[in-house]
Amino acid sequence: MTENSTVDVATAIDAAVAARQDEALALLSRLVATQSVNPLQPGIDGEQYLGGEAAANAVVDEALRELGLETEKVAVDERRPNVVGIRRGTGGGRSLAFNAHIDTVAPQSDTAWKPEVRDGRLYGLGATDMKGGHAAVWLALAAIEDLGVRLSGDVHVHSVVGEETMSHELGTTAVLRAGHRTDAVVVAEPTSSAEVPGRIFNSAAGNYLFAVTLTGRSTHWVNRPRAIRAGGEGDTIGVNAADKAVYIYQAMRQLEEQWAFSKSHPAFPPGSFIIHPGVLRADVGFPAAPYFPDRARIDYLLSFPPGERAEDVRAEVEQHIRLAxxxxxxxxxxxxxxxxxxxxxxxxxxxxxxxxxAALRARQGVSESDPGVPAVPGVETGSYQSDSAFYEAQGVPAIVCGPGDITCAHAPEEWVDVDAVALLARTYARLILEWCA
Structure with missing residues (x-):
């Protein structure tokens, strides 16, 4: 392909995306207006929201079929189906998937499902995390279809449930187990910022959610001197579980400090891997200060580097605490x-x-054809986990790149930049042409 023909193709892509941008915005509005709260979100009545993901995925299914994609449902739980769309290639080329989760967190306002466009942004729950990604993927495929491009490789869309509660067995992993594996994947999670839209993340830490529970021996609070001072009865009269929880907290903090040196990865700055105490509770079954609490629990969330296994990290934590x-x-x-x-x-x-x-070339190609779009600095380390991990666990190379801005995700007034949706569609279309042709 000559330099002039490359420019002609890029110009054609950008024009095709622009021609369909209003339709993509309408699709995004329709998706935001369809509640798709993950029914396993903590603190909500899951039955109230069950079926919302299915309703939103029905919208995705219809939109993909209108572009000529073959679609099918993959469901571990029939009430929470995933949708897989496939644009078949002519054969012999590399395949590419776009992954986007359809579930959202619970609403924080009564306008959550009332999409509104203001000052170049579409507001509504899930707009940035991550229905804006759905719209960008649809817009890229619409542009490819309008250009009449024949691809050698297949292009997949994996619209999945369960991501917000780590329920990958119901979502992305279920899709992969159903045989929908590709040669590479783009996860359209939010990676944009006001300064640089469409950043590309190639790495993220692993995490583990766990809890530590301790028991004590309850007694009247005035017995504390007899329990902790020399000459008293000590543990036989009472053991304050809150004190023991602090002891375990300090031991865990010591391990975290060791990790600053023992856990590292070239993609991450020093000290990235942490053991975060998120919840601490100690009581006698109800909150009352005049007692020694006889139970305590600390809920933690830790992070660990690529190349390490969750089961090894788990064993390391348990061994350290057992020694303490x-x-x-x-x-x-x-x-x-x-x-x-x-x-x-x-x-x-x-x-x-x-x-x-290839992904970097596609994104930089948008900046080259449009001087108003800042170039990305290269690949970056993501600050959060995504379903990219479950593709890579099966040997599928993955990047995370989407139109949303993580700083407004899960917020009462969540939004996505309308122009960023189009910019990412231009990026995705370029990547499809290079990778699948």
Missing amino acids: CAMDPWLREHPVEFEWIDTWPPSYSAPDSEFVQ
Whole structure:
């Protein structure tokens, strides 16, 4: 392909995207207006929202079929189906998937499902996280279809449920187990900012949600001197579970400080991997200060680098805390209990890999054809986890790149920049042409 023909193709892509931009905005508005709250979100009545994801995915299914894609539902739970759309290639080319989750967090305002465009932004729950990504993917495929491009490889759309609660077994992993594996994937999660839209993330830390539970021995609060001072009865009269929780907190903090040196990765700045205490509770079954609490629980969320396994991190944490308990007479006889709740594996695609470089060329190509669009600085490390991890766990190279801005995700007034949706569609279309042709 000559330089002039490359310019002609880019110009044609941009014109095709512009011609369909209003339709993409209408689709985005329709998706935002369709409540799709993840029914497993904590603190809500899940039955109230069950079926919302299915309703929103029905909108996605219809939009993809209108572009000529084959669609099918993949469901572990029939009430919460995923939608897979496939644009078939002529054969022999590399395949590419676009992943976008359809579920949202719970609403914080009565305008959550009333999309409104103001000052170049579309407001509404899920606009940035991540229905704007759905709209950008649809717009890219519409432009490819309008240009009459024949591709060698297949292009997939994986519109999945469950992402907001790490329910990948219902969503992305279910789609992969159903056989919808591709040669590479773009996860259209929000990576844009006001300064640089469409940044490209190639890595993210893994995480593990877990809890530590301790027991104490309740007594009247005035017995504290007899429990903790020399000459008193000590543990036989009472053990304050809050004190023991602080002891475990300090031991966990010590391990976290060690991790600043023992856990590292070239994609992450020093000290990136942490053990975050998010919830601390201690009581006797109800909140009352005049008692020694006889139970305590700390809920943690930790992060760990690509290349490490969740089960090894889990064993390391448990070993450290067991050693700490062995030095405390009460905890030695009444060891803590661990509850390992959920884990998200880390993700990493090498920055010099063929797919990451193709994605960079596609995004930089938009800046080259439009001087008003800032170039991206290269690939970056993401600050959050995404379903890219479950593709990479099966050997599928992945990047995260989408029109939303994470700073407004889950906010009462969530929004997505309308022009960013079009910009990402131009990027996606360029990537499809290079990767799948």
